[in-house]
Every structure is written in C-alpha cells, then in structure tokens.
Amino acid sequence: MSAFVPLLLANHREFVRDRTALFWTLAFPILFVGIFSIVLSRGDDGASYAVGLVVEDDSPQAQALARLLAEVNAFELTQGGRGAEIDSLRDGDRRAVVVVPAGFGASIDAGAPQPLQVHYDAAQATTQQVVIPVLLGAVEAADRALTQTSPMVTVEFVTLQSERLETIDFIMPGIIAMSVMNAGVFGAINMVSLRERRVLRRLSATPLPAWALVGADVVFRLVVLLVQAALLLVLAVLIGGVKVQAANLPALAGVTLLGGLAFLAIGFFLGAFAKTEQGFFPIAQVVTFPMLFLSGVFFPVDAMPDWIRPLVSALPLTYLGDGMRQLMVGGAPVNAMVVNVGVLAAFLVVFFGLAVRFFRYE
Amino acid sequence: MPVIEVRDLAKTYGDLEAVRGVSFEVVEGEVFGLLGPNGAGKTTTVEILEGLRTRDRGHVRVLGLDPANAGPKLKQQLGVQLQNVALYPRLRVHEVIGLFGSFYGLRADTDRLVELMGLHDRRNARISELSGGQAQRLSVALAIVNRPHLVFLDEPSTGMDPQARRNLWDIIEGFRADGMTVVLTTHYMEEAERLCDRVAVMDHGHIIALDTPRALVRANFEEDAIEFTSSNGVSVDALRELDAVSNATGQAGSFSIFSSDIPRTMGSLLAFARGQDVPLEGMRVRQATLEDVFLKLTGRTLRD
Structure with missing residues (x-):
C-alpha cells in the first residue's frame, strides 16, 4: 500500500509535465463544445429569414395580406418588383418570394380566390423545414382574418420534457460520453508505453505487487477522465446553454465513473495485445471509431436502419450515452436506466477479467 | 553457504x-x-x-x-x-x-x-x-x-x-x-x-x-603474446610455424602469437617479416587475457 500514493504522484507528474498532452486534454473539451455550440447555435430561434413580397394587385385584400405578413416575426420582409425579388432569391438573398398576383382581391370577391405563388429553393433544408411551415401558418391566419372566420379545430403541442430539447441538448451528453470512452480506452496507453520501455519488467523485479501498479494507473486515469467530463459539462452549460438537471448530478457522476471504468478495462485488455505505443493506436481506433457513429451519441438510433440495431445494442457507448442523456437533459430513454447501468457493469466485469488474464509484464 | x-x-x-x-x-x-x-x-x-x-x-x-x-x-x-x-x-x-x-x-x-x-x-x-x-x-x-x-x-x-x-x-x-x-x-x-x-x-x-x-x-596459456597489426595478408598458419609458437590467431588484420619463449619467437617473426616484406605495426608483448581464452575456447571474439 505504501507504494500506491508515490505511484499516483509519479503518474500525476508524468502527466502534468507533458505539456502537449495536458494542453490537449484541456483544450479538446473547449474546442469541441465551442464548435458544436457555434454550429448548433440557438440563434436560429430568434433569427429572421429574408422573404420577398411582390404585390401585383392593389386591392384592399392584397394590402391587408402584405400588412399581416410584415407582422410575422420570423420574416424580414422586403417588398419589390417580381423580377428583382426573383433575382434576389437566385442570389441567395431571399429564402422565399411570395407573389400576390394581379386580380387577387377581385378573385376573392368573386368567390374563386387565386392562389399565392411562393418561389423558393427546394434544396435548402431550413427553407423546407422552417420558412415554408411558418409561411403556411401566416397565410392561414391571414385567410381567417380576411374572411372573418374562426378556426374549428386547433392543436396544442405538449412535449415530453419540461423544456423543449434542442439538438445541442441531444449532442452534449453524447460528446461527454465520447470523451469518457476515449479517455478510458486510450488511457491504457500509459501501461503499453511502460511495457514497451521495459519499466514494467524492471518493476516486476521489485516487491511491488501488480495490483498496486495497475491500481494507481487506473485511479489516476479515472481522475483525468472525470475532470475532463466535468469540464465538458460546465462548458456545455456555459457556452452551449444546455439545461442540466442539477438533482441528477450525483447519479451522473456515478454513471461517468462506471462508464470510465468499463472503458479503461476495455483499453487495458486491448493494451495487452499491443507491443508498442504506436501499435496500440490503430487497435484503439478500430474499437472506438465505429462506436461514435453507431452508438447514437451523435445520430439518433431511430434514424438508423433496422438491420444495424443489434450491433448498436452490442456497443457499450450506446448505454453510456443513453444513460448520460437521460440524467443530463431528461432525454427520452432508449433503455431503462437499470439496463444502462447493468450493461456497463457487465462490460466492466468481463473486460476487467480479460485484462487481468492477458496482463503481461513483457 | x-x-x-x-x-x-x-x-x-x-x-x-x-x-x-x-x-x-x-x-x-x-x-x-x-x-x-x-x-x-x-x-x-x-x-x-x-x-x-x-x-x-x-x-x-x-x-x-x-x-x-x-x-x-x-x-x-x-x-x-x-x-x-x-x-x-x-x-x-x-x-x-x-x-x-x-x-x-x-x-x-x-x-x-x-x-x-x-x-x-x-x-x-x-x-x-x-x-x-x-x-x-x-x-x-x-x-x-x-x-x-x-x-x-x-x-x-x-x-x-x-x-x-x-x-x-x-x-x-x-x-x-x-x-x-x-x-x-x-x-x-x-x-x-x-x-x-x-x-x-x-x-x-x-x-x-x-x-x-x-x-x-594460466590454464589456457602458459605463454605471453606478441601482438601486432598488419595491412598485408598474413597467413595465421605461417605464424604458427615460427619458433616456439604454441598458437596464433588473427582477426581483421590484428594478430596475436602465443609463445613460451618470446626472444626466440620475436627473432623468427622479424626474419619472417623481412623476408615476406610484411609491415608490423603497433607491435607489443603482453600477457594473455580472458579475450584470448574466449577466442581459444570458442574460435570467436567476445564482440562477435
């Protein structure tokens, strides 16, 4: 036991004195959260979309419609001639151009209303998903105002979460789960390096028991992993604006710890088959990389084809990501929490056993 | 114990x-x-x-x-x-x-x-x-x-x-x-x-x-050794024929002749060198070493 603390201290010194590694351990979370926060910026909520309006009719109905469209917050409405507005659309300066055709008012009075023409670029996803529905809603409202009728059926949306989940709320737990996986699996590289440099062999000539050597390394890697996860969480809240459920923080720490141990065990097991540090990287990559895409940490499992589902449910990151998402932002569960914890614990036990079985000093 | x-x-x-x-x-x-x-x-x-x-x-x-x-x-x-x-x-x-x-x-x-x-x-x-x-x-x-x-x-x-x-x-x-x-x-x-x-x-x-x-x-050599280097091809077998020589070895132009009577061997070596026009460089007389022992026992040098 007396060698445990000195070994921990040696690990700590080796780590903090490696400026490059230290920088990346700390910079990686900042970079990652920063990039995702920018890309998935909530700014879109309050953003307004440039919409052109061409009024070719001077009836009161056309004037009223133009007024109503101008009141839509999501639109930054510009009125102009048809040719100029269509050109602006082609140049990407407008999301859509609404044309009120000549004779619009007269056609309403005659009881056979002419349709409004909406020009837009169907290749633009936001236009399809955001601008068009908003426009339809606005036209519908305008329709009721113009015809003086009230709607018969209305819809009230009730979401599962107390607050609406945004993409970034979905992604951030995934990023933290991913960093736990990477820090765990790649954390085993220290042991590979010690073996490559024959330090393990030298230590095996001392009375130091193997459990103290490995234990100190595991505890140290676990601390690094937790610090990194905590840093990511804080940044996700501060930069990304993710709303974390504070009451779940202890449980979140517990799941992070369990996941970290499971991935460390996997890393130590893989490390037994690498002769050199260089040789360890591809092995660890092959194991971690597919999980990024197949575990639903970045892409929802629902969106994947059915045949890939069994693979998804065989990956430990699936359970860590799902558990973290539930605890952090109250996301809809893929699995029950007890399943997530149980599967991670099973991975830990199995790979710990394998890591012990295949551990070599040389 | x-x-x-x-x-x-x-x-x-x-x-x-x-x-x-x-x-x-x-x-x-x-x-x-x-x-x-x-x-x-x-x-x-x-x-x-x-x-x-x-x-x-x-x-x-x-x-x-x-x-x-x-x-x-x-x-x-x-x-x-x-x-x-x-x-x-x-x-x-x-x-x-x-x-x-x-x-x-x-x-x-x-x-x-x-x-x-x-x-x-x-x-x-x-x-x-x-x-x-x-x-x-x-x-x-x-x-x-x-x-x-x-x-x-x-x-x-x-x-x-x-x-x-x-x-x-x-x-x-x-x-x-x-x-x-x-x-x-x-x-x-x-x-x-x-x-x-x-x-x-x-x-x-x-x-x-x-x-x-x-x-x-001592068990392997009662003799001392004459050591020299030579750039010309010298036959180790020829060295063994010199007076009072018990053994001779040569590795990469560096030769050792083991002798129980250094003055006699030296005389015949000098005559041999003059007759064959063989240059003798860095010649010295030394005691046999473990290196010689190893070479004698295995036929190879320690650094091979």
Whole structure:
C-alpha cells in the first residue's frame, strides 16, 4: 500500500509535465463544445429569414395580406418588383418570394380566390423545414382574418420534457460520453508505453505487487477522465446553454465513473495485445471509431436502419450515452436506466477479467 | 553457504535453447562474472535467478529461496539492474529514487545514492535530460536502493565512455568492500578481469569455463603474446610455424602469437617479416587475457 500514493504522484507528474498532452486534454473539451455550440447555435430561434413580397394587385385584400405578413416575426420582409425579388432569391438573398398576383382581391370577391405563388429553393433544408411551415401558418391566419372566420379545430403541442430539447441538448451528453470512452480506452496507453520501455519488467523485479501498479494507473486515469467530463459539462452549460438537471448530478457522476471504468478495462485488455505505443493506436481506433457513429451519441438510433440495431445494442457507448442523456437533459430513454447501468457493469466485469488474464509484464 | 546455487539450469524459447544445463555457485561477498558474447544466455540465466523468468528444468536457490515461487520475499532482498530500461522521462532523478524506495517500503537514502553514483549535480534533472552514462549510473543506484546483500548487474557499463566505465568499476569494487555479493554479466573482458573474483565464460547456453580470471588465463596459456597489426595478408598458419609458437590467431588484420619463449619467437617473426616484406605495426608483448581464452575456447571474439 505504501507504494500506491508515490505511484499516483509519479503518474500525476508524468502527466502534468507533458505539456502537449495536458494542453490537449484541456483544450479538446473547449474546442469541441465551442464548435458544436457555434454550429448548433440557438440563434436560429430568434433569427429572421429574408422573404420577398411582390404585390401585383392593389386591392384592399392584397394590402391587408402584405400588412399581416410584415407582422410575422420570423420574416424580414422586403417588398419589390417580381423580377428583382426573383433575382434576389437566385442570389441567395431571399429564402422565399411570395407573389400576390394581379386580380387577387377581385378573385376573392368573386368567390374563386387565386392562389399565392411562393418561389423558393427546394434544396435548402431550413427553407423546407422552417420558412415554408411558418409561411403556411401566416397565410392561414391571414385567410381567417380576411374572411372573418374562426378556426374549428386547433392543436396544442405538449412535449415530453419540461423544456423543449434542442439538438445541442441531444449532442452534449453524447460528446461527454465520447470523451469518457476515449479517455478510458486510450488511457491504457500509459501501461503499453511502460511495457514497451521495459519499466514494467524492471518493476516486476521489485516487491511491488501488480495490483498496486495497475491500481494507481487506473485511479489516476479515472481522475483525468472525470475532470475532463466535468469540464465538458460546465462548458456545455456555459457556452452551449444546455439545461442540466442539477438533482441528477450525483447519479451522473456515478454513471461517468462506471462508464470510465468499463472503458479503461476495455483499453487495458486491448493494451495487452499491443507491443508498442504506436501499435496500440490503430487497435484503439478500430474499437472506438465505429462506436461514435453507431452508438447514437451523435445520430439518433431511430434514424438508423433496422438491420444495424443489434450491433448498436452490442456497443457499450450506446448505454453510456443513453444513460448520460437521460440524467443530463431528461432525454427520452432508449433503455431503462437499470439496463444502462447493468450493461456497463457487465462490460466492466468481463473486460476487467480479460485484462487481468492477458496482463503481461513483457 | 553459497548465496546462489544453480544445477543443470535450462531454458528454451520456442526453438531457441537459450540456456542448456548450466551449473555454478556464487559465494557470499564475491563478485561473480558471467562473460560471453550477446546471445550466450547470460541475461536469461540472471533473469531466472531474479525471478523474472521461469526455468524449464534445473535446481536454483537464491539466498536459500527458489526464485520461481519465492515472490516478493526474495525480491525484497535483491538488487536488480536490467538492460535497456527507459524510466519515466519526465520524473526527476531524486523522484525516481524515492519512488523505487517506496516499492521496498522504505525511504530511499537519496543523498547517499546520488553522491555514490556521482549524480549529485543531476539530482533535479529529468530522466530525459540524462546522458546514456548517467542513466546507466542511475539504474545501478536503483539496484541498491534497498541496500541488498546480493545485487545483479546486467551489462552495467553499456553506453559509458571509458572514464565513466572506470568510475563504475570503482563503485562496484566499493560494493565488494561493503560485503555485497555481486553477479555481473558483461561482454567486456577487461571489466571481468578487473572486477570479478571468478568468471563463468558462457557460449551458446553453456558454461565453457569457470575459474578466477588469472587461473583461466594460466590454464589456457602458459605463454605471453606478441601482438601486432598488419595491412598485408598474413597467413595465421605461417605464424604458427615460427619458433616456439604454441598458437596464433588473427582477426581483421590484428594478430596475436602465443609463445613460451618470446626472444626466440620475436627473432623468427622479424626474419619472417623481412623476408615476406610484411609491415608490423603497433607491435607489443603482453600477457594473455580472458579475450584470448574466449577466442581459444570458442574460435570467436567476445564482440562477435
């Protein structure tokens, strides 16, 4: 036991004195959260979309419609001639151009209303998903105002979460789960390096028991992993604006710890088959990389084809990501929490056993 | 009572018979050398004694214990230095010494060790900043961090310049003066001659000779040697025909003629050289060495 603390201290010194590694351990979370926060910026909520309006009719109905469209917050409405507005659309300066055709008012009075023409670029996803529905809603409202009728059926949306989940709320737990996986699996590289440099062999000539050597390394890697996860969480809240459920923080720490141990065990097991540090990287990559895409940490499992589902449910990151998402932002569960914890614990036990079985000093 | 007993020790790696039935004893307080070229089985032999490798057969006792199953009890009492260990690069010298002390459950006497190994001015240096010789001296310091009675040094002077090597020899002689038993593997015959009370010469997994360095030389050579280099092709067989010559060897233009009567041999050598127009460079007369013994016993040099 007396060698445990000195070994921990040696690990700590080796780590903090490696400026490059230290920088990346700390910079990686900042970079990652920063990039995702920018890309998935909530700014879109309050953003307004440039919409052109061409009024070719001077009836009161056309004037009223133009007024109503101008009141839509999501639109930054510009009125102009048809040719100029269509050109602006082609140049990407407008999301859509609404044309009120000549004779619009007269056609309403005659009881056979002419349709409004909406020009837009169907290749633009936001236009399809955001601008068009908003426009339809606005036209519908305008329709009721113009015809003086009230709607018969209305819809009230009730979401599962107390607050609406945004993409970034979905992604951030995934990023933290991913960093736990990477820090765990790649954390085993220290042991590979010690073996490559024959330090393990030298230590095996001392009375130091193997459990103290490995234990100190595991505890140290676990601390690094937790610090990194905590840093990511804080940044996700501060930069990304993710709303974390504070009451779940202890449980979140517990799941992070369990996941970290499971991935460390996997890393130590893989490390037994690498002769050199260089040789360890591809092995660890092959194991971690597919999980990024197949575990639903970045892409929802629902969106994947059915045949890939069994693979998804065989990956430990699936359970860590799902558990973290539930605890952090109250996301809809893929699995029950007890399943997530149980599967991670099973991975830990199995790979710990394998890591012990295949551990070599040389 | 011997500190180490080895009888009929053998170890095979796959097809390679690294150690093929060696037997020897090491008594308390002696410096015992295992001398031989790379691949002779020296390191395998000592690593079995240190408990780092298992043996295929044979009887081994170190400090009265079987290293195969004595575990930490034996390791607590041994000092071990291994080849090619690259310690924690970012730790400082005194930190590594302290760390190794903790493995033995004691507080290392860092002051004494850095002083002894001439590392006092490198005490706060990082391991990555040490020269090859300094790193080697640190590895010897770590071998005695637990004040062992028996210490194994595996090629301790590798990578050292001649000055550093002589300093290390002084330190190892200090170990003997302190009553420590030292098992030393080396392929430097000069090191073995200078330090070792007894030497086991190993080749191809066998011990081919075992005695004091002086006795080994005397047993194989009653003669002294005339040594010279020559750029012309000189036939070793022709040298053997010279007067009073018992044997002659030649390696890469460097020749040794062993003679029981130096003046007679010298006379005929000079006549031979004049007649054949052979230049003789750097000619000197010396006593036979362990190197000669090895060459005679195996037909190869230690550095092959």
